[in-house]
Amino acid sequence: MRDVAALAGVSLKTVSRVVNNEAGVSTDVRTRVERAIGQLGYQHNLAASTLRRSDGRSNTVGVLLQDVSNSFSAGMLRALEDAARERDVAILASSLDEEPDREHSLVGSLIRRRVDGLVMMPTTQRQDYLADELRSGLPVVFVDRGPKGVDADSVVVDNRAGALLATTHMLEHGHRRIAYLGDLNRISTAAARRAGYRQAHKDAGVPLDPALEVGDLRGDTDAREAMDRLLDLDDPPTAVFAARNSLAIGAVQSLRARGLAHRVALVGFDDFPLADLLDPPLTVVRQDVRRIGTEVARLLFARIDGDDAPPRHVVIEPVLVVRGSGEIAP
Amino acid sequence: MRDVAALAGVSLKTVSRVVNNEAGVSTDVRTRVERAIGQLGYQHNLAASTLRRSDGRSNTVGVLLQDVSNSFSAGMLRALEDAARERDVAILASSLDEEPDREHSLVGSLIRRRVDGLVMMPTTQRQDYLADELRSGLPVVFVDRGPKGVDADSVVVDNRAGALLATTHMLEHGHRRIAYLGDLNRISTAAARRAGYRQAHKDAGVPLDPALEVGDLRGDTDAREAMDRLLDLDDPPTAVFAARNSLAIGAVQSLRARGLAHRVALVGFDDFPLADLLDPPLTVVRQDVRRIGTEVARLLFARIDGDDAPPRHVVIEPVLVVRGSGEIAP
DNA sequence: TTGAAAGCGCTACCAT
């Protein structure tokens, strides 16, 4: 910047004015400075700028997702990116893989980088460790799973209602033995989905069979094995509710391998690309990822812009997408 | 940091030593400083640190992909992330959506943020605009598509060979009318895949029919419509080579809607989740995304570590994954 | 409209 100033024959401050598009620079001087910038290939240093600025804005936000390569996280990231781009805000993205330690260390890393805000799909049980940052005004929006131990903005879907929807749908189609495939039990959304599954049975007056409830499944491989075991029972389920997309995939693999894909009903939680091209097409409870992402961005940027109202909790209602697999009769 | 120093009764420099884990601090002093840090909730400011450091490292790299929500880009991002995490390097990720203007502006934004390196899946025809940065030593690794107009490291798959593989496979199964569904023609990988498709015909002595070659398709919707039109021809194709994953999906939609999924052969380029669960399971040419990502990371971090050998160009051979859809007889 | 000087939070360098 000093070189640019020298070449253009102006002061540092004037170059700064040009670079930041501030008023109070004559067209003539502006042109001279811009030419000098071009000649020297000067690139403004945003880190130095941030350091000195009174607001300390880095124009960067951090996003901690479950796994940037899974379709739900990736869709979220994309929706956020679109909102961020309009403001010329960059996104630091990371995957947590349900590892609490990683959440702690990545949050620290983002704070050391002075992000203007944080979006997180938490994997820890409680986020008390964020209390200091929240109090000092760091904008944080929780997504998919609400905050525990602290209060902050959040955007979640009504997991219980979604599970109730899915399970009731199969009960109404006459199923009485519906299996449940669930995520790691400690994850709050998994608990809510399980509660919805049970509620549906209660509402319909159908007894639950604990042998049909399998939790703590990490991914499609786990789900496939669990499904295999369920189908080997003396009195196997005639329907399955898979409480996450990867678990539904594992279930499909198992059913397909045994030629039961058209015999056992299946409803998944969380839509994914190609679910409609499976055979039978997969009936799912859909969480509108783009809508969630848009809401998250709205909350986050409002906070960044100084909104200091009490935390807001947005709940998005999931919808049942009927495609075929969930309508198979017992 | 000043406050920490005051509270611990040491100098600024000593706090800096503790924070950076430098040697030459007694255990006693270190403990005192750490306690002060804890009491004050002090968080090191990485931007200020970067500014002052002699190497100017930001421990941040920029990644420009086609679209972070598509499985190929997302897989790349994830592989890179895993390599970056080991070094405590953060990732700024963005989507280009095949828009050249966005590439220019995002590269600028990343340079202003002083990233230590850049990974890009370019969407521009030429990247001469990067010449200055490359000359001044910015590590850049091109992925999926090689650099044009400048020289830099790259990791690409052998697109021509992959297309040759796919097309020959169907020719060997007796097909003589194989359609081609291709990406935007200006994209170099699309051109290479088309060349492979043609080469296969030439090798087999099978004449090409221009009516069966459709390029400039943007996504599954385009592909579906193109496929519909092809199937409406008087002499429709008995097989299809879809040169990108989203195009294969469009083709499947069209075939499925007409009940031809088991009648017309289909091979896609680029594997994706669930391709094996379609009916029939989709035969594809697979590019090993994780392997590509790992190679990219290896090249990038070697450059960041000071490697100044001439640019390296890694070519990954794609493999044919036979699953069913590509083996349908004419 | 333009500029000079101070200082953001930190690390390099040299001294003790």
Add this chain to the structure above:
DNA sequence: ATGGTAGCGCTTTCAA
């Protein structure tokens, strides 16, 4: 083993 001082590249403040 510890500290003082200068200065990274920029913006702020105030003066001209």
